[in-house]
Amino acid sequence: MSLEMAKKIAAYKAVDDHITDNLVVGIGSGSTIVYGVQRLAERVISENLNLICIPTSFQAKQLILDNGLILGELDRNPTIDVAIDGADECDVELNCIKGGGGCLLQEKIVASCAKTLIIVADHTKNSEYLTEKYKKIPIEVTPIAYIPIKNRIESLFGGDLKLRMGGSAKAGPIVTDNGNFILDWFFDGSPTTDFDGINREIMMIPGVVDTGLFIGMAKKAYFGMPDGSVIEKE
Numbered sequence: 001m002s003l004e005m006a007k008k009i010a011a012y013k014a015v016d017d018h019i020t021d022n023l024v025v026g027i028g029s030g031s032t033i034v035y036g037v038q039r040l041a042e043r044v045i046s047e048n049l050n051l052i053c054i055p056t057s058f059q060a061k062q063l064i065l066d067n068g069l070i071l072g073e074l075d076r077n078p079t080i081d082v083a084i085d086g087a088d089e090c091d092v093e094l095n096c097i098k099g100g101g102g103c104l105l106q107e108k109i110v111a112s113c114a115k116t117l118i119i120v121a122d123h124t125k126n127s128e129y130l131t132e133k134y135k136k137i138p139i140e141v142t143p144i145a146y147i148p149i150k151n152r153i154e155s156l157f158g159g160d161l162k163l164r165m166g167g168s169a170k171a172g173p174i175v176t177d178n179g180n181f182i183l184d185w186f187f188d189g190s191p192t193t194d195f196d197g198i199n200r201e202i203m204m205i206p207g208v209v210d211t212g213l214f215i216g217m218a219k220k221a222y223f224g225m226p227d228g229s230v231i232e233k234e
């Protein structure tokens, strides 16, 4: 089975397990959530569901509008019933690294407003511990501060932080939906690394907007497997 099919079966199963009528739904960002939104749109039509969808990025907003779903906003719906989002890595305790798509800030805000956060991913995201497979931790920073933040984190915790560049898509650094830069922290953890403590310390550094460490936030994760099955962790 292809990775795209693995993403699809995970996303479809999560939507079918958690979405009922009259819900406010947080819509994540990335490629796996595309299948989740497709399934939401199918069920809205077939079951005449009443859903309000809160985006986590410009991409998510486009997905909501392009699929004919009702676009909401936190101003009107500050409490979200269920948020569905992807991840770059998810450990045995459902802690996640997110931000591979550069949307971590609004993803974390929406996740924090949700009663339940559901992660959907293909099997390559399923790890024993963070940084086992996904070797970088995205950190959203205020542009003027990226060098002092880089220096501070490297001196505190080691590793190497690189400014995420636009490559052929954009000259210079990536600028997030919020007007910030992304520093990718290449860091080799271990099963015993205290990522919660590290996250708290990094969040104290002036200029750090947020990190891709989603610690203790997810309630359940669905992983699409090569054999067509879906593994569920909670």
Ligand code: DER
Binding pocket: 028, 029, 030, 031, 032, 033, 085, 086, 087, 088, 089, 097, 098, 099, 100, 101, 102, 103, 104, 107
């Ligand atoms: O940027 C993000 O946090 C995305 O949710 C990402 O982690 C998942 O992207 P994918 O579904 O394309 O793997």
